[in-house]
Amino acid sequence: DAERSDRLVEIVEDLRFLSIGASRAVTSDGTSSEWYNSYPYLLSPDPSKITHLADGVSGPRYPSVCIQSLVAEAIQHKVVEKEHDMIHATDNLHGIIDNPAVDAEDRNEALTSDEYDVIILNYFMQAWDGLYDLAKRLRNRYPDAIIVMVRVWKPAHISWYKDNLRMGNLRDWSKWQDVGFDTIDFFTEISKNPNLDLRWQMIGNQGRDDLVASIIKDFGAHLYKLPYHEDPKVSIIESRHLFSQDFTRLSTEGHHVISLGILGIVYRQFNSYPRHPRIGTWGDGDVCHSWYMSGDCPLERSPNLVMEKFKSIATQYALSTGMDNPSDTGWIVVENPFETERNFILSYMVSGPPPSIYPEVVIRIYHAEEEGGEEIEIATEHIDPTTMDYNAEVHTVATTKVGRIPPGKSRVYWAAKTNRRRPFRIVATQVVGDGFVTGGILGPSADYSHMSLY
Structure with a gap:
């Protein structure tokens, strides 16, 4: 084409x-x-x-x-x-x-x-x-x-070993030796010490x-x-x-x-x-909005929602009902501009190990065949914002396919099912083709809360 x-x-x-x-x-x-x-x-x-x-x-x-x-x-x-x-x-x-x-x-x-x-x-x-x-x-x-x-x-990316055990990377060795990078002592030790075990x-x-x-x-x-x-x-x-x-x-x-x-x-x-x-073309196309890093969200939303500015690793933003009303219901409007149905994916904050700092929620999607018409429920999804993917305490982002939405505008509601001190936090939406069911997120700690290589 x-x-x-x-x-x-x-x-x-x-x-x-x-x-x-x-x-x-x-x-x-x-x-x-x-x-x-x-x-x-x-x-x-x-x-x-x-x-x-x-x-x-x-x-x-x-x-x-x-x-x-x-x-x-x-x-x-x-x-x-x-x-x-x-x-x-x-x-x-x-x-x-x-x-x-x-x-x-x-x-x-x-x-x-x-x-x-x-x-x-x-x-x-x-x-x-x-x-x-x-x-x-x-x-x-x-x-x-x-x-x-x-x-x-x-x-x-260079690992430091001692007695065949990985002790850390080159930066860790530098701190242990108390020598700064690009100093004479640093490079003298690297070039002259035959017992220093460095590996890629x-x-x-x-x-x-x-x-x-x-x-x-x-x-x-x-x-x-x-x-x-x-x-x-x-x-x-x-x-x-x-x-x-x-x-x-x-x-x-x-x-x-x-x-x-x-x-x-x-x-x-x-x-x-x-x-x-x-x-050529972008295939099925996509319509994505991420406010995780910018705090800028163009979506129509319920009046009670606020743009929270919080910090896990770096300053991040999320749409929520706010710390004062963590159990309130909220909604956003998403649009499918394409001629056929598309997957709707939601990105939100999660924590782990259990119990999560965020409440479990039920997501419901409503759609009206014509503008101003009666909204009919077309999809329901239960979300538990808990991650068990890491062997450490983490605060990161997860994505879930909530359902399929037809062309036009749909309203996405969420309601808390458990009580937590923090509200359910949404950071991105994605309207995408059938080939995608998870979408990642744009941000510094999105897919990896702790990356040993960085």
Whole structure:
């Protein structure tokens, strides 16, 4: 069903980039993020041709379900940024505003277009649940796009062993030795101490490697790997300039090196790239709303609902009846804009082990055949916001398929069945095709409450 785009791609500078996944920003003072110095924004001299969907370390499950909605939101965000002069500031950084070679009309069109030529998937280690589905949807939408998966190791991925027992990672060893990263004592100890046992903890994950191989084979993707030596001691000494002192973030030079590696693949593939690339469809489509990180919810809702700002790992938001009325009933209105029924998925806060800090609820969906008509119950689901998926005390997000909703608007009610001090907290909704029954969530602790590799 793909059709040729009217857009003409003649030179590399015409390419448009879509970057998806976690890529930590360069930091100058340890607190403020300079996203526009991160490697996704170094791929083109024109920032209007770059769209980056950052999702913390939540993994690709949510984007695999909601990529159409996420792209639309990102485009809107870019337009808002331009209105607030954020992109103008980046333009000045790249010397574009006064550059006659950059056409203003082309830049404005690139800001609002969802046509992309190069897609960067920034997922690694444990965070790859849903990656195959994401790559499949992207390939269906962009049949000719150059897809690059990025595999970047970090010093935090190096394990420290003592007497053949894992004691922690390289950061733990640094604290135990009381030597800071990138100090003379740090590298002297690593290079001179024959008894220091350091091992890669990212080697040996056959499931991940098989998945990457399948994506390369099935969708013509490419893999960029930050070079590393089999001996982690050699790697950390040779590549120390690529990382910051927190053992996880890339340095300015690290971002530069990765951007050059990605562009190397892009330049090699550009010779066979079509002048008018094809644009396909998003398949069944999706309509997703997540206010977990932003606190912005566009849904119509009952007057008693409040947007709670709370904190588990980072500042997060949820719709609820509030701490003063944890047992109240609430409702939201969701819309299925498609011509046929779709799955309705709800994301909400959970805790574990039992008992949960949240009440059990009954969810009921009502639908009227015509606007203003009688609402009829079409689905019911009981939800227990308890998780037993971890061997630790956790506070995270779960998703549940509540039911199928017909085209048009439906009203989703919930009522508490048990008494708890906290209210039932909703953080996202997803209206998606039959192939999806769980949707993940967009946020820093979404799929993993405690990630040993981060």
